Amino acid sequence: MKVEIAGLKLKNPVMTASGTFGYGEEYSDYVDLNRLGGIVVKGLSLKPRPGNPPPRIMETSGGMLNAVGLQNVGVDVFIDEKLPFLRRYDVVVIANIYGESYKEYAQVAGKLSRAKGVHALEINVSCPNVKKGGLSFGSDPRAAAEVTRCVKAETHLPVIVKLTPNVTDIASIALSVENAGADAVSLINTITGMSIDLRARTPHLKNITGGLSGPAIKPVALRMVWQVAQKVSIPVIGIGGIMTAEDALEFMIAGAKAVQIGTASFINPCALVEIIDGIRHYLDENKIKNIKDIVGTLQT
Amino acid sequence: MKVEIAGLKLKNPVMTASGTFGYGEEYSDYVDLNRLGGIVVKGLSLKPRPGNPPPRIMETSGGMLNAVGLQNVGVDVFIDEKLPFLRRYDVVVIANIYGESYKEYAQVAGKLSRAKGVHALEINVSCPNVKKGGLSFGSDPRAAAEVTRCVKAETHLPVIVKLTPNVTDIASIALSVENAGADAVSLINTITGMSIDLRARTPHLKNITGGLSGPAIKPVALRMVWQVAQKVSIPVIGIGGIMTAEDALEFMIAGAKAVQIGTASFINPCALVEIIDGIRHYLDENKIKNIKDIVGTLQT
């Protein structure tokens, strides 16, 4: 079940998705963290962020919207208070990072690179960049590449760039960050959506819009993973609506070398382990020795 | 319940979505066509199109993928054989049109404008334009505007431009077609997605990718309608995952002057009428005299 992504040796291809597994502690009563392929922690910013006012979540058909607003303890508190807990486990830890400017990304990356127990960085470029008129770094190939370069310059750790689906041509953005030095790409982040309270005639979310996740977005995620995997030569990590081992395997067949599980953990706190066991079972049943042998085997 | 869109007088704001109601005949045993706000017929091209090889559809969580490939009888057969049936009803008929080049769009528009019983045109710009490298006319503001101008030049009928959601910034495309003379915009068309048969390691759809529709995409559609309605001054028609009267009303509150119902008819062939009745009921219960009074009333 071992896979290697940009030099990272994962026990298996199943990781947590950022923002859905806290800092690892929250689910540690349900999930043996040692069994995970990797833990991607909640997005970290330079300063602590209070996050958006509630309500922050809303259910939709086959999914949910969230507008947590990157509430997090900040990179310093993470290193001092959260990382020691994670170091107790034999598991790959990936820090998801977020900045409001190129410089902030670089600063967060620098601090994490000097901390013990962080094995890779995942850059979240899906946040609106005020200077660019409300669109995000991640929706502009040049800005995404620039963020990648800034982070790469500050770190020796493998750098994964997490792509937003809210773009016309995700493959071109993937190519652009690959050229800028990204060691891997992960996709997709949430799709921007909205939900309305008919009685009150207000949005359900205080933030008005939020990010759609869950099985509702799986077809879109799968399509994008397939498109990107055909364009880039760095590893692709598949994310979006994975609920079962079968879903995870579909992403791998579409070209993902590993996957991340987000919303599924909310529905079933034991989902991650069930998915790992399910992949194992599938490989055994189909007499597949090496999990790499299924990656990108989609026949079209 | 009357609404006016670009000079078209609709009995109520509820229309069929193109490609989901055939040429009107298919559901005429279930739905009294005279009750509909409008009928948008299946996309028409200059020549008949055989469509894509099967399988063409697949279920997803809260939605479905389709890759029908614009199978249609062609504009001439439509005028000769399908339009006479529709003329028997007192209902607004909107022809959804599609071309592989600017010229084809213009030709189809010209033919339909001379036919009796077509009340408006809806331009489908979501189809891949080979010349532009696989992206669609609808994902490039300039190309979308040019299609609009070409069609406007050939017709006296109101022109609705139907926008694709597979773009970074749908509002800028809406603005661009408004400036090019569009009388209204309708959105969203389907989101491109994919589904994989794990056992066979093939896509479920012969066409590999397909368009996602149904309640799964409703949050995305609602967000885009809200974004576009704030930018343009022409009427906005809301489409995407509307299953109930409540859903339809949410789109109107977000800024849509009318709505189109697609996939819901597949689930419940009587959905259109139930939605019309439900909106009536809501207006009565809330003592709202004029349906216009709820359009764009979202409090943010």
Next chain:
Amino acid sequence: MAKDIYMGEVSRNEEIRKDFFLMKVTLPSGFVEPMPGQFVMIRIAGLNDPFLSRPISIYSFSRGRSNCSMELLFRVVGKGTRILAGLIKGSLVEISGPLGEGHFAIPKAGNIVFIAGGIGIAPLSLFAENLCRKVCRSSDAMTFYLGAQSADGLIGLNRVHKYCGNIIVCTDDGSAGMKALVTKAFQKDLKKYDPMDTAIYACGPRPMIRALSGMLDAEYFCQVSLEERMACGVGACVGCAVAMKDDLGQKTYKRVCSDGPVFELKDIVWE
């Protein structure tokens, strides 16, 4: 408006053989008497998971004083049928139908041959019943070839016995009847059937239909029931396309739900 979506109530749902269920549904009396080969679209009332309705052939139909009732015979193959299998007495289902313009046509020929693979027996046995009871065809004139992977997959034989004088059973593994593909068993007898005086009706998996098309030339009258994934069931979405020859022999896509599900074998284009 002539048609509606009907609320049905499950009055029985029994696993008659591993993975095969016989469900009886009570429907309002407005439900129109189906023609053999027609089907319904069924979904669980008020539920969006699974999202699309499922097409299931009508296995039997009877009309009571204030309502009517219908039996569906189905096999659990995936999520939708698994959820249908879980329905208990009293569960509500939404049903539209009967659907399908293309249904089995009453034969003029003297010999009537049915060929069914597995669950394909469902529409054919309703047809055999109707021919016997409504059109008064003699059971001696009717031959039923039924194939399955193994004895476990042979369902609905009792009913067929009532209406068909000759029954040939085949299994892939020989656990019941002949050890042969049902199409092979039929092929052996083929010379017995005069193309001018034989009507053949088949329903089963695509490879079975394809094999038939390889052994029957266009002289034979042969109707087959096809399957495709469906969304609307009424001909509006063109999702259930199947490649067929049109009147000019040109390839065109027809809709299994409304142009079929029953087609003439010779019209199918094998892609």
Next chain:
Amino acid sequence: MAKDIYMGEVSRNEEIRKDFFLMKVTLPSGFVEPMPGQFVMIRIAGLNDPFLSRPISIYSFSRGRSNCSMELLFRVVGKGTRILAGLIKGSLVEISGPLGEGHFAIPKAGNIVFIAGGIGIAPLSLFAENLCRKVCRSSDAMTFYLGAQSADGLIGLNRVHKYCGNIIVCTDDGSAGMKALVTKAFQKDLKKYDPMDTAIYACGPRPMIRALSGMLDAEYFCQVSLEERMACGVGACVGCAVAMKDDLGQKTYKRVCSDGPVFELKDIVWE
């Protein structure tokens, strides 16, 4: 791993008053004894519609030899609770819990006051029972204020009667008890309660809690149970945020599911 997701079986589900249901669920014996104020996340086994699990307080709990059982008292307000209401005996539900680090704390004070609005009675009556039966507090020391829109909404009174010596019932329309908001009824008695010797516990709609915060100064020990929409229920998604004061009096967002659902009234920041 200490915690798991448990498969529960509905052993009873009764509409005890219009729109109010009492559901009894049998759980495997691994389920940990809940503290009053804790809740479960519940969903129908194997179903994705509704998508998210729903948080429901534990109304009662008992442990048998080979399993344990739990009662949930809930009101139908939307899709999720409507589907829960439709579950029949034998239905399977997936349950995680007991959840919530913040639960009701055993009072040191002599006077114990409960204030419940409508369905808010659920966690409070379990707490009253526990105080009476496990901590041996006298029922005379306990006063229960229960409010509802009308007599129809007054549920669970029987149980409260067993443990609380004093019960004050209010309805908005006067159809039972005092015609008053429950907070007004409580406010009238407020001077009877010495802040140094009174513990107050409240659960109900947000406006009720807010009204309480307007009438109780920080001297009073008052715990309230809050509600927010939830996704994970375990503190991972930060979706159920509520604005609270931190140790330095600064505004911060806490998680209802894991930091709560029970908080000290004085810590709430009213936005």
